[in-house]
Amino acid sequence: MNRRHFLAATGIGSGVSLPLAGRLESGPDSTTFDPHLPAPTEPPALPPGPEDAPERPTEVTAEHVSAYVSGYEHALAYNTLECHDLREIDVASDAVLETETDHGIYAFAVATGYSRCGAGSVPEHRDYGPPPIEWAVGEEYAVRIGDDATRYRNAERTFGTDHGDGRASGFAVTNFDYLAHDVTVTVTHEGDTVYEEIVALEPRSAVHVRNVSAAPGDHGVSxxxxxxxxxxxxxxxxxxxxxxxxxxxxVTGEVSIERREPYGEF
Structure with a gap:
């Protein structure tokens, strides 16, 4: 996506905050599962450059977490776009909080920008605009699920292809835990099983399953x-x-399901 379209999709640079993508539809409902404590961790080191990563907040509040994840993505974008003979650079970032829990806050952060370097630089013009990045931040941890930790794959079959022009929706399963998990996902629609599969998740990674259902309306998910x-x-x-x-x-090994509206073009 080019910078103009990315800015329009996220609202960054237009004076509009990044829109809330959705609210928690259901929290953990298991009566036998015993959550574990989150494992201490820090996000990946930034590439070399003039900007440093912000300090992880010692007080986990909505305001502090928003500033932290937005600041990290801003620094990452700036250092990625910086070059030896820098002529011009513009970076913007923002964050939206998704869920507050008793152990931390889940959020999305996004940054976009461009730079222009001297004629001897390759490339001379650089753009930056990855999809919004998923975060979890608590007193002892900060987990960032970036593109390098995400896999994309198609469902084995698409449900409800007779409902439309072949377009179908999918979903993502994100694992913030330090442990790997096999997650059984079952989707139903009006009494029919739309999708049922075990999704294998590496620690701190995400799997996007595409083309799950073309049938509009509410689907049950367990x-x-x-x-x-x-x-x-x-x-x-x-x-x-x-x-x-x-x-x-x-990060505690619990699971949650969200009813969401997607961001822009991702």
Whole structure:
């Protein structure tokens, strides 16, 4: 996506805050699963450059987490775009909080920008605009799920292809835990099983499953991890919109399902 379209999709640079993509539809509902404490961790080191990563907040509040994740993405974008003979650079970033829990806050952050370097630099013009980045931040941890930790794959079959022009919605399962998990995801629609599969998740990674359903309307979603954490909720499918993210394995090993509206073009 070029910079202009990315800015329009996210609202950055236009004086509008990054829109809230959705609210938590259902939290963990398992009565037997025992959550574990989050593992201490820090996000990846930034590439060399003039900007330093912000300090992880010692007080985990909405305001502090928003500033932290937005500042990190700004520094990452700036250092990525910086060059030896820098003539011009422009970077903007923002964040939106998704869920507040008793162990931390889940958020999305996004940065975009461009730079122009001297004629001897390759490339001379540089653009930066990855999809919004998913974060979890607590007192002892900061987990960042970047593009390098994300896999994309198609569903084995698409449900409800007779409902439209072939466009179908999918979802993502994100694992913030330091442990790997096999997550069983079941999706139903009006009594029919739309999708049922075990999604294998590496620690601190995400899997996007595309082309799951072309049937518009509410779908039931239930998930269960290999450790017995469960949750259930609703996923509203609109094949004319981009894929919604709906499932999270939290840093405690619990699971949650969100009913979401997607950001822009990702």
């Amino acid at each position: 998930v269960e991890t290999d450790e017995g954490a469960t949750a259930s909720g609703t996923w509203t499918v609109d094949p004319n919109r981009n894929a919604s993210r709906v499932v999270r394995v939290l």
